[in-house]
Amino acid sequence: xxxxxxxRVVSALGTLLLSSVLVFLAVQALPGDVATQVLGRDxxxxxxxxxxxQMGLDQPGWERYGHWINGALHGxxxxxxxxTKPVGGEVAQYLGNSALIAVVTIxxxxxxxxxxxxxxxxxxxxWPDHLIxxxxxxxxxxxxxxxxxxxxxxxxxxVPVLPAVVLYGPGASTGQLLPAVWLPAAxxxxxxxxxxxxxxxxxxxxxMAGEYVTTARLxxxxxxxxxxxxxxxxALLPTLHVIALNVAWLVGGVAVVENVFNYPGIGKxxxxxxxxxxxxxxxxxxxxxxxxxxxxxLAADLGSMAxxxxxxxxxxxxx
Amino acid sequence: MPxxxxxxxxxxxxxxxxxxxxxxxxxxxxxxxxxGGSALLSGCSGAASASPTRAVPTRGPAGRPDRGGTLRIARxxxxxxxxxxxxxxxxxxxxxxxxxxxxxxxxxDGTVAPxxxxxxxxxxxxxxxxxxxxxxxxxxxGRAFTSADAAYTLRHILDTAxxxxxxxxxxxxxxxxxxxxxxxxxxxxxxxxxxxEFPSLLTHYNCYVVPDGSARSIGRTGIGTGPFRLTSFAxxxxxRVTAYPDHWAGRPVLDAIDFYSVADMQARSxxxxxxxxDLLSQTNLDFATARVIAASDRATIARAENAQxxxxxxxxxxxxxxxxxxxxxxxxxxxxxxxxKAALQGAGTxxxxxxxxxxxxxxxxxxPAHDPEKARHLLKKAGYERLAVDLYTSSYDPIxxxxxxxxxxxxxxxxxxIRVKTAAADSYYTQIWMKKPLMAxxxxxxxxxxxxxxxxxxxxxxxxxxxxxxxxxxxxLDRARRETDTGRRRELYGQAQTLVIERGGAITPMFADRxxxxxxxxxxxxxxxxxxxxxxxxxxxx
Numbered sequence: 100x101x102x103x104x105x106x107r108v109v110s111a112l113g114t115l116l117l118s119s120v121l122v123f124l125a126v127q128a129l130p131g132d133v134a135t136q137v138l139g140r141d142x143x144x145x146x147x148x149x150x151x152x153q154m155g156l157d158q159p160g161w162e163r164y165g166h167w168i169n170g171a172l173h174g175x176x177x178x179x180x181x182x183t184k185p186v187g188g189e190v191a192q193y194l195g196n197s198a199l200i201a202v203v204t205i206x207x208x209x210x211x212x213x214x215x216x217x218x219x220x221x222x223x224x225x226w227p228d229h230l231i232x233x234x235x236x237x238x239x240x241x242x243x244x245x246x247x248x249x250x251x252x253x254x255x256x257x258v259p260v261l262p263a264v265v266l267y268g269p270g271a272s273t274g275q276l277l278p279a280v281w282l283p284a285a286x287x288x289x290x291x292x293x294x295x296x297x298x299x300x301x302x303x304x305x306x307m308a309g310e311y312v313t314t315a316r317l318x319x320x321x322x323x324x325x326x327x328x329x330x331x332x333x334a335l336l337p338t339l340h341v342i343a344l345n346v347a348w349l350v351g352g353v354a355v356v357e358n359v360f361n362y363p364g365i366g367k368x369x370x371x372x373x374x375x376x377x378x379x380x381x382x383x384x385x386x387x388x389x390x391x392x393x394x395x396x397l398a399a400d401l402g403s404m405a406x407x408x409x410x411x412x413x414x415x416x417x418x
Numbered sequence: 419m420p421x422x423x424x425x426x427x428x429x430x431x432x433x434x435x436x437x438x439x440x441x442x443x444x445x446x447x448x449x450x451x452x453x454g455g456s457a458l459l460s461g462c463s464g465a466a467s468a469s470p471t472r473a474v475p476t477r478g479p480a481g482r483p484d485r486g487g488t489l490r491i492a493r494x495x496x497x498x499x500x501x502x503x504x505x506x507x508x509x510x511x512x513x514x515x516x517x518x519x520x521x522x523x524x525x526x527d528g529t530v531a532p533x534x535x536x537x538x539x540x541x542x543x544x545x546x547x548x549x550x551x552x553x554x555x556x557x558x559x560g561r562a563f564t565s566a567d568a569a570y571t572l573r574h575i576l577d578t579a580x581x582x583x584x585x586x587x588x589x590x591x592x593x594x595x596x597x598x599x600x601x602x603x604x605x606x607x608x609x610x611x612x613x614x615e616f617p618s619l620l621t622h623y624n625c626y627v628v629p630d631g632s633a634r635s636i637g638r639t640g641i642g643t644g645p646f647r648l649t650s651f652a653x654x655x656x657x658r659v660t661a662y663p664d665h666w667a668g669r670p671v672l673d674a675i676d677f678y679s680v681a682d683m684q685a686r687s688x689x690x691x692x693x694x695x696d697l698l699s700q701t702n703l704d705f706a707t708a709r710v711i712a713a714s715d716r717a718t719i720a721r722a723e724n725a726q727x728x729x730x731x732x733x734x735x736x737x738x739x740x741x742x743x744x745x746x747x748x749x750x751x752x753x754x755x756x757x758x759k760a761a762l763q764g765a766g767t768x769x770x771x772x773x774x775x776x777x778x779x780x781x782x783x784x785x786p787a788h789d790p791e792k793a794r795h796l797l798k799k800a801g802y803e804r805l806a807v808d809l810y811t812s813s814y815d816p817i818x819x820x821x822x823x824x825x826x827x828x829x830x831x832x833x834x835x836i837r838v839k840t841a842a843a844d845s846y847y848t849q850i851w852m853k854k855p856l857m858a859x860x861x862x863x864x865x866x867x868x869x870x871x872x873x874x875x876x877x878x879x880x881x882x883x884x885x886x887x888x889x890x891x892x893x894x895l896d897r898a899r900r901e902t903d904t905g906r907r908r909e910l911y912g913q914a915q916t917l918v919i920e921r922g923g924a925i926t927p928m929f930a931d932r933x934x935x936x937x938x939x940x941x942x943x944x945x946x947x948x949x950x951x952x953x954x955x956x957x958x959x960x
Contacts, residue, residue, distance in 0.1 A: 131848035137497045140847050141507040141583045143880040149581045181498045182653065248684075255692040256714075263692035264685045266492075266678040268655025361685040363655075371498055371654070371681065374844045 107400070111393040115386060119171075122385040123164050126378055132156060133180045133376040154180045167382060177379035181372075186379045190368065192269050194387065197357070197364035199276060201349055203284040204291065209342055212292035216299025217334070221326065223304055231296060239293030243352050247286040247359045254282060264361040271363060283356045290352065291345045298341040302334035309333075332406050339406070343399035347392040474708045474765070474933060478720030483941035483956025488674040492686045492695040495654035495679040501637035502651060504626035505575045505582040511623065512677055512699050513651065516659050516952045517558075518626030518642030521549055521568060521605075522617050524864065526946050528778040530617045534563065534627055534643065535605075544614040544902050549605040555666045557629050558640075558647035565599035570630040572597060572607070577633070584624035586880060587869055591616065612900045614907055618866035623948045645670040645953050654679050671942065671956035687935060690717045696937035696957070702726065703933040704816035705763055711935050718938050722945045724767055724775050725932035728821055728860045730809065730925040731883040736855035738807070742921050743800040749925055750786060751793035751832035752825050757927040760827070761820035765933065769926040771919045773861070773870060774911075776929065777946075780867040782912035785919055790832035797833070806835035810850045810857035814843040817930060818858040825927065852883050859883065863929065864947025867911050871895055875918055884923030891917045 134150040135142045151157055170177050176186040212235075219231040238246070255263035265271070265279040306312060307330055315325045354366030361367070365384060372380040493512045500510040504518055522538070525531035535549040555563040573594040575582045591609045598606040609616060619625075627643065628636045635641075640648035643666065646659035660674045678695060680686045687707050689695045693716045703711065703719070712719045732739040732748060739745055754768035767776055770785035797805055811822040819840065826836040841850045841857075850857050865873065872895055873879055877887030891914055898910035918924065936943055939958050944951040 130842075130845040135848040136845070137499060138507055140851070140881075142848065143583070143586065145578075145586070145880075146507055146581045146583070149578070179498070183499075251688050251692070255688065259692055262694060263688035264680055264694060266490075266656060266680070266689070266694060268652045268679075270652070270655070358682050359685060359688075361680045361682060361689075367681075375498065377498075 107397055111397070114393060115389050118385055118389040119168065119382055120164075122382055123160075123167075123378070126373075126376060126381055127160055129373075129376060131376060133378070136374060136376050137181060156180075163378070167379060171382075171386070176383045179372075179377055179380050181375050181377045181380075186383045189269075190365070190380065190383045190387065193363060193365045193368040196269065196271070196276060196362065197353055197366065199273065199280055200284050200287070200353060200357075200362065200364060201346075203280055204287045204349060205346060207284065208288035208291045208345070209295065211288070212295035213299050213335075213338070215292070216296040216338070217303050217326070217331070219296065219300040220303025220307065220334070221322075223300075228300070232300070235293040235296040238289045239297070241290070242355075243286050243290045244355050244359050246289050247282065247356050250282045250286055251359075265363060266361070267363065269363040269368075276362075279360065279362060283353075283360045283362055286356050286359075287349060287352050291348070294341055294345055295338060298338045299334065302337050303330060306330045306334045336403050336406050339399045339402045340396075343395040347388075347395045350388045350391050474705065474712050474719050474763075476721055478934075478936050478943045479718065479938055479941060479958070481941050481958065483671050483954075483958060485671055485956070486673045487957040488676055489672050489697065489940070489955065489957060490676045490678065490695040491697045491699050492678050492680045492689050492701075493699040494683075494686070494701065495681060498654045500653040502640040502648070503580070503633075503637040504628065505571075505580050505584065505624050506637070507581060507583050509624070510651070510653075510657075510677075512950075513640060513648075513657065513659065514623055514626050515644070515950045516646040516675060517640045517644045517648060518628070519555075519644055520625050520627060521551075521620050524618075524621040524866065524947050524949055526777070526949075528775070528780075528866075530621060530866070534568070535617075538617050540614065540616070540902065542902070544612045544616070544900070545609050547607045547609065547616050549607070549617075551603045551605060552666060553603055555643050556664055557643055558662055559629075561629060562602075563627070563643050564602040564630075565605045566602075566630045567627055568605045569597040569599050570632075571625070571627045574628060574633050575624060580633070582624050584619075584622050587619055587622070587873060591619075613868075614899060614902050614904075615866065615868040619869055621866060621948075622869070646675060649674070654681075665953075667953060670953050675952070687711065690935045690937070693717075693937070696940055697943070698935040701932075701935065702816065702930070703935055705765075705933070708933040708935070716938060717935055720934045720936045720940075720943050721765070722932040722934055724777065724863055724929035725945075725947075726860045726862050727769060727773055727775065727929045728761075728817060728858070728927055729773070729883070730821075730825060730856060730858055730927070731852075732923040732925065733852070733855045733885055734887075734923040735885045738800070738802050738805065739855055739923055741800045741802075743796040744802055744805070745923055746920065747793040747796040747800070747802075747805075747832070748829070748834065749919075750789045750796070751834050752828035752925070752927070753788045754927045755788075756828045757821060757824040760824035761817055762928060762930050766928050766930040769928045771922075771924065771926045772915050773874065773918065773924060773926050774867055774915050775863045778867050780908040780911040780915075782915045784916065793832040793834070804833070804835070806837065807856050808837045808839050808854070810839050810841050810854045812841045812843045812846040812850070812858075814846045815860060817860070821927060822858050825925070852885070860930075862948065864949070868895070868899065871911065871914055871918070875914075875922060875924070886921075886923045888917060888921060891921075 133154060134147045134156060138146055167177055179186055179189060215231050219228040222228045251263045254261045261282050262279050267275050312325060312330055315329050354369050357364045357366035358370055369384050491512060496508050496510055499508050501508050502513055503509055504514050519534045521533060521535040522530045523533045534552050536552050538547060538549045540547050551565055551568060557563060574580055575584055576589055576594045591613055592607060593610060596608045629641055645662055645665045647662045649658040649660050651657035657677045658674060661670050663669050680689060683701060686698050686701055690698055691714055708719050711717045732745055749771050754770055758764060758766055758768050774781045797803055809822050811818040822838045826838055829836055851859055873881045875886060877892055894910055894914045898907050901907040901910055941956050941958050942954040
């Protein structure tokens with residue numbers, strides 16, 4: 100158990116370092132730098148030179164990376180090249196706003212889709228299954244920005260009950276952002292739910308066909324008890340990994356949806372910093388995304404151990 | 419202007435029972451189209467071109483506004499490092515006209531009009547300009563506006579630390595050390611060389627007047643003499659300005675303006691449709707979205723006439739455009755009226771390769787006629803009989819790709835093969851502009867004729883996107899600057915335009931109206947070039 104944890108943490112740190120190098124190289128490979136991007140058409144040679152000097156871009160790239168990684172190890176993520184504010188605080192602010200969407204999305208998507216998936220599995224090939232499967236398949240195939248647009252059309256334009264876009268900046272309070280959270284969260288949840296519904300349905304069908312469920316039934320247990328006590332824990336196991344991957348996917352999905360809603364979250368910050376080539380901010384966000392991926396997967400693995408006695412007793416071996 | 423139907427909207431009374439199904443469907447189609455990228459989008463506008471301008475009104479709601487109210491404007495942020503310093507390349511454009519005044523502004527007829535300067539006159543050779551400044555003007559912090567502020571503003575623009583885009587225009591003319599302020603209401607500007615159009619260069623939006631010594635703070639405080647004063651401002655975020663009751667031209671109609679920064683164009687349209695904002699600033703809507711907005715109960719479309727001019731610049735330093743005959747052929751080969759119809763659905767004016775807008779008093783209307791046969795002949799003589807060139811475009815602006823495709827089609831009839839290539843939008847102006855031999859781009863109109871021709875067409879200028887260098891043209895501009903007789907000067911600028919048309923590298927198919935999304939409550943919207951009337955705009959039922 101312990102060696103497993105240590106191994107995972109070490110490989111996670113390696114992943115983070117590697118991703119920071121890759122992101123740095125990728126941004127360097129992008130055409131244009133922060134000075135030309137910010138100035139746009141006013142990027143006359145004089146103006147670009149002045150801005151580059153002001154931003155410290157006259158130093159070679161590897162030196163700037165070394166400087167950054169050294170600072171990051173000491174908890175200092177540098178200052179944004181564009182706004183000259185400390186990256187740590189800025190990213191934290193945007194991340195907090197995104198967390199609001201993420202929490203609502205996960206709550207609704209996970210609980211909702213698990214229930215639907217289980218219902219579909221239990222009523223296999225009957226009308227509840229057909230209905231749930233069809234709707235979730237449609238949800239899966241439609242990209243999140245289309246879902247978002249349709250929701251805006253329905254709930255902001257036709258029946259104006261929710262705001263179409265967020266007009267506040269990153270410093271908005273939770274109270275100001277709360278009305279604007281529902282449509283982005285719903286768009287993400289609809290797309291995300293489909294995968295979890297499909298997975299939960301399949302696992303439930305698998306498990307319900309298992310011999311031990313038949314045994315439990317023969318013992319005279321009620322369907323409710325068979326499902327909750329015996330079938331669910333086993334059915335959840337493969338679903339956990341799908342949920343973990345989906346939570347990690349949120350980081351990317353949020354970028355698209357936040358821009359459609361002008362929501363001041365990490366996704367919007369990511370897009371504008373990539374457009375600006377604002378390296379320190381991109382690096383910090385990349386690091387956070389990598390951490391989310393690693394943590395989610397780790398949590399899923401640990402969760403499977405908790406649910407599966409076989410994995411616990413075999414000293415941490417995991418399939 | 420092409421003839422438009424006179425009705426301002428095809429639907430005069432709001433529908434009684436909610437939003438009709440038809441408009442809901444078109445909204446879905448439009449927004450879907452906007453999302454699907456330029457290919458889908460041009461498909462949409464192409465399909466809709468059967469009824470050209472019927473659904474998109476030609477002007478905003480008429481009538482007088484009520485006093486008071488708060489106007490909500492959605493704007494694209496300049497960058498995350500925006501500032502309120504008007505001289506900066508990163509100034510938050512929409513705030514400038516509300517907070518500040520210039521010495522002079524550009525009138526709707528293309529002539530220089532008074533703002534903080536009541537009058538101005540040159541000496542006999544136009545080497546020294548004297549500006550008489552308005553009295554009784556106060557800054558928002560209560561200080562009186564004097565000639566010291568006017569002189570400081572010029573010095574601030576010319577300061578290399580400011581890196582103002584207008585500095586390269588003014589620094590060859592103005593020595594900041596030689597500015598004189600003989601009294602509190604007179605500014606004397608001695609020029610390094612004669613310039614009869616000098617005041618027009620001060621109409622630029624980098625030239626708003628800031629208080630003496632404010633370089634370090636102006637980016638945050640926004641203290642000016644304008645009709646509104648700053649309440650709050652966040653770079654790439656929300657901000658608010660409130661009416662300044664002591665404004666020298668009287669109190670503005672509105673009580674306040676809220677500015678919201680919304681980077682995504684679709685999100686901006688969504689905010690307007692949902693009634694969250696009243697006006698989309700600096701946003702040229704595509705036709706599909708414009709039609710949806712015009713059909714809604716809350717919002718409609720107003721136009722800023724000929725607000726931008728579209729160009730296909732040929733780099734005159736790259737083959738085959740080094741040959742003037744090829745450039746001439748590329749211009750004679752296509753029909754601007756066709757591009758105007760196909761790409762703009764007639765919402766604009768044909769350019770005929772002349773970048774000087776039709777409302778400019780120096781504009782010359784003469785141009786060679788569309789002549790594909792002559793184009794063929796010229797290409798044959800130049801040895802490019804089967805000319806095939808790449809034309810770069812991007813989704814940076816919704817008109818680029820339709821324009822490129824329309825040019826491709828039109829020039830194709832003269833035997834020129836155009837391959838339209840789409841480049842990434844976010845690095846379009848760093849990687850494609852002024853680097854690829856042929857591409858699609860645009861400029862906002864509003865530059866006075868002298869600045870326009872010198873900045874975009876003079877040899878060696880940093881904005882010279884065709885890298886064209888013609889000694890005769892440059893000499894004409896110099897002669898025009900020295901010419902103190904207005905009539906003769908305009909004639910010289912006219913000759914310079916003829917050279918641009920006949921020898922230059924810019925294919926200028928058209929001037930386009932900007933389709934401005936606007937709430938049906940807005941009254942008194944007026945915008946031309948870089949001028950926006952913040953004083954008279956207001957709301958009905960505010």
